[in-house]
Amino acid sequence: MRAQDVMTSPVVTARPDQPVKEVAALLAEHGFTSAPVVDDDGRVVGMVTEADVLRDRIPVDARTRIWGDEVPEVHPAQTVAEVMSTPAVAITPGTDAAAIVRMMLDDHVRAVPVVDGRGVVGIVTRRDLLRAIATDDATVLTAVRSRLSAYGGGDRWSVTVYDGVVEIVDDFDDATDRHVAQVIAESVPGVAEVRVRSRESVL
Incomplete structure (x- = not known):
């Protein structure tokens, strides 16, 4: 079994200059945990995950301040380039699914983009692999x-x-x-x- 047998396609991608809030909406709308970040030429330059989007985006509730707790001042990132994970690790459609599983477990990643000469053609997530395992x-x-x-x-x-x-x-x-x-x-x-x-x- 190879990446092309289990990948999700087409895949939702993000741009480095895209607002974080916009990408948060994309991930929430499609139920994805991450998205590949591509440049103007379609090359994968990073990954943006739910965790990246969440970081510093939810302020401390004002009612918490009543108790005198010191609240650190934070300034949330505005663009994907500021929060995305790099370098990007990508695979080809022919990558063995067993190798993908090892990569996910060893590197603690939840999704890996699939690329060929045309750019990003899909993405393999842990959910895709679980779906394959669960086939009746x-x-x-x-x-x-x-x-x-x-x-x-x-x-x-x-x-x-x-x-x-x-x-x-x-x-x-x-x-x-x-x-x-x-x-x-x-x-x-x-x-x-x-x-x-x-x-x-x-x-």
């Missing part, structure tokens, strides 16, 4: 059978799916085809593991 077994089974049918015919493979684990039995007992079937099945969103066996090993 019936949907996974249909997708695996469809892709295998296109490769070796509809009656070539026996396929079952349980809790994201795909079991494939090769009726023709061909090692090369079993390897191809493994690769095909692993590319289907929602697949957690693939086990391919020959018909003889089952009997």
Whole structure:
């Protein structure tokens, strides 16, 4: 499974000179946790997140001051360039989803923009990956059978799916085809593991 299989597209982007308040409205409207920041040429130059937008944007309630607490004076940033995270880390449509998960966990990021020669073509979020994991077994089974049918015919493979684990039995007992079937099945969103066996090993 690769970035192009799970990414959200098209993606909402922000500009460095865009007002923070405007970007806050965009994130709230679309339910996003972050957005790539692009320059005039469409290149990713940073990421702006919910946390970036929230920083210093909500003043202390005046009623709090009654108790004499010292309230620090803050001046909220006005543009995205002042709050965005840099440098920007981007991936390509062909990036392995497993590598994306490792990046998110190791670097504590929630979203990664997907770029190609045309600029930003999508974004992969933790929610996108969770959605893939949560794909029900019936949907996974249909997708695996469809892709295998296109490769070796509809009656070539026996396929079952349980809790994201795909079991494939090769009726023709061909090692090369079993390897191809493994690769095909692993590319289907929602697949957690693939086990391919020959018909003889089952009997």
